[in-house]
Amino acid sequence: MGLGKKIVIVLGIIVIAFLLFSFIYNNTQPSYQDSLNVITDDGSNLQSSSYPYKAVINYEGSWYAEMGDPNYLVKESGYGNKSFVLDCAAWDRIAIDVQKQDYGSGELTVQLVKNGEVVEEKSSTNVTGHLVINYNY
Incomplete structure (x- = not known):
């Protein structure tokens, strides 16, 4: 596996983790x-x-x-x-x-x-x- 593919996989994992964190954070905050x-x-x-x-x-x-x-x-x-x-x-x-x-x-x-x-x-x-x-x- 080339270096480019490894970077894409790591970035993909980071993006998925960020989206998951954002979803959980927004759904646990009290409404206005x-x-x-x-x-x-x-x-x-x-x-x-x-x-x-x-x-x-x-x-x-x-x-x-x-x-x-x-x-x-x-x-x-x-x-x-x-x-x-x-x-x-x-x-x-x-x-x-x-x-x-x-x-x-x-x-x-x-x-x-x-x-x-x-x-x-x-x-x-x-x-x-x-x-x-x-x-x-």
Whole structure:
């Protein structure tokens, strides 16, 4: 076997190994949605106890929120009542920052729920309603 054939075989093995590594790496990475630290809670699936925190926003209007680990806040906007499971462990610090977007006079209420129990709650009827919850386990 000539030197040229040996080089082609070695290069072929390297290319196949590279393609195999790329395929395995790409299929084991979390998707963009999985990498967020907030999961919309639509009630269709039960979250495990590894995510004990839930943010509950009650307001009959439009709002904007940033929530989760204070170093990795996720931005959400919405209309009406919504709840979000926070991708934070029981020992993590939690931050929730919610503000009315429609300058309505209705009551904006934000709750931080841990394992089904409200651990902190704030509300406002101010037209610029801005609520902040900082929770340290």
